[in-house]
Amino acid sequence: MVKSDNKYEYLPKKYQKKHSLLLYYNDIIANILKMADEKNLSSVKLELRTGDVIPENCDDIIQWMFDNGYNEEAVQCLNAHLLFSLGKDLIMYLHESFSCAERGKVTVAYATSRKPIQDTFIYLCWLLVNPEEIANSLLNQEPSKYDLRNKEERKKTLLEEAGKEVDLIIPGNVMHEVIYVKGAQNGLSSAWDQSLHLVTNNRNYPTEKGNLNFVFADNEIWNDYWCVYYEKMPVIINFIVEVFVKCFERVIDASEEIVCFNRFLRDMKMMNSSESMIEKNVLKEIMENVDISCEYCKKNLGSDTTIISEFYKDFLYTCPHCFNHGYVGDYFSEVLNDELRIKGSSATVKNH
Numbered sequence: 512m513v514k515s516d517n518k519y520e521y522l523p524k525k526y527q528k529k530h531s532l533l534l535y536y537n538d539i540i541a542n543i544l545k546m547a548d549e550k551n552l553s554s555v556k557l558e559l560r561t562g563d564v565i566p567e568n569c570d571d572i573i574q575w576m577f578d579n580g581y582n583e584e585a586v587q588c589l590n591a592h593l594l595f596s597l598g599k600d601l602i603m604y605l606h607e608s609f610s611c612a613e614r615g616k617v618t619v620a621y622a623t624s625r626k627p628i629q630d631t632f633i634y635l636c637w638l639l640v641n642p643e644e645i646a647n648s649l650l651n652q653e654p655s656k657y658d659l660r661n662k663e664e665r666k667k668t669l670l671e672e673a674g675k676e677v678d679l680i681i682p683g684n685v686m687h688e689v690i691y692v693k694g695a696q697n698g699l700s701s702a703w704d705q706s707l708h709l710v711t712n713n714r715n716y717p718t719e720k721g722n723l724n725f726v727f728a729d730n731e732i733w734n735d736y737w738c739v740y741y742e743k744m745p746v747i748i749n750f751i752v753e754v755f756v757k758c759f760e761r762v763i764d765a766s767e768e769i770v771c772f773n774r775f776l777r778d779m780k781m782m783n784s785s786e787s788m789i790e791k792n793v794l795k796e797i798m799e800n801v802d803i804s805c806e807y808c809k810k811n812l813g814s815d816t817t818i819i820s821e822f823y824k825d826f827l828y829t830c831p832h833c834f835n836h837g838y839v840g841d842y843f844s845e846v847l848n849d850e851l852r853i854k855g856s857s858a859t860v861k862n863h
Contacts, residue, residue, distance in 0.1 A: 538840025
């Protein structure tokens with residue numbers, strides 16, 4: 512992530528705030544994945560009943576837990592592992608898409624965004640909406656049963672329910688149109704298909720006679736698709752991040768204060784990337800009532816003018832004590848009395 516006064520080499524100025532927002536969302540997911548590795552968050556503390564012993568040669572600890580009546584712990588362990596694995600898959604593609612978009616490689620940006628948005632994200636929604644069901648499906652059903660590619664009504668329902676869980680402003684059925692419905696005027700299907708195939712036969716966007724998709728495109732066409740990317744992607748990625756974070760907050764059993772503080776930061780960054788800016792004094796008032804520590808020296812960052820300004824307009828902040836840089840895109844789990852509100856960090860059952 513870069514400071515806001517840095518210049519992009521290729522990206523037009525009108526897209527730079529939106530692009531910085533996408534990188535901020537990338538930072539959030541990356542930081543959570545880092546935290547998950549450092550604190551073994553895909554592990555659970557298992558209190559064995561009298562007489563129960565985990566076999567030394569046990570190849571599938573999750574199945575053993577289900578077979579021996581530790582269903583709740585098994586679902587918790589499996590779904591935490593699933594969440595962070597999906598997160599890694601998600602960020603691998605999205606980071607590449609953002610990088611290509613910044614450099615004007617528009618078709619590659621679209622091509623690399625399709626899988627994480629159309630495939631990976633819907634499983635995150637399923638994990639949020641019904642964690643027990645997805646765990647049971649993965650463990651006990653054939654892949655054809657939990658393959659959602661051709662189950663449009665199911666995907667629409669999951670997006671709608673996930674949208675309600677995270678208080679999404681845009682209705683889930685509208686997001687379904689944007690992500691999945693071929694021929695939808697506000698959708699991305701045409702851009703995705705045309706960026707992946709030289710010839711498309713879909714009646715909504717057939718390749719014209721004598722043409723090959725994007726091969727003979729002029730600057731006007733490239734700029735149109737560049738514009739659409741920065742119109743749609745921040746909205747979609749915002750939804751993805753909110754679902755991912757909500758699932759993560761269940762894993763760590765985050766307090767309401769921590770949830771609200773981090774949501775405020777994300778909402779502030781989203782609004783500040785558009786014309787609807789939150790007043791800086793609102794951030795100052797909130798930060799005066801929380802205790803955020805530097806990840807390096809562990810001292811309180813405080814709420815002086817410089818820190819407030821950096822949190823407000825930038826994506827990096829400078830510790831006033833050790834002068835190391837930290838990411839505003841971190842998930843702040845230590846905001847009250849320096850207390851880390853994560854349960855089960857002393858785990859004894861681990862996923863690898």
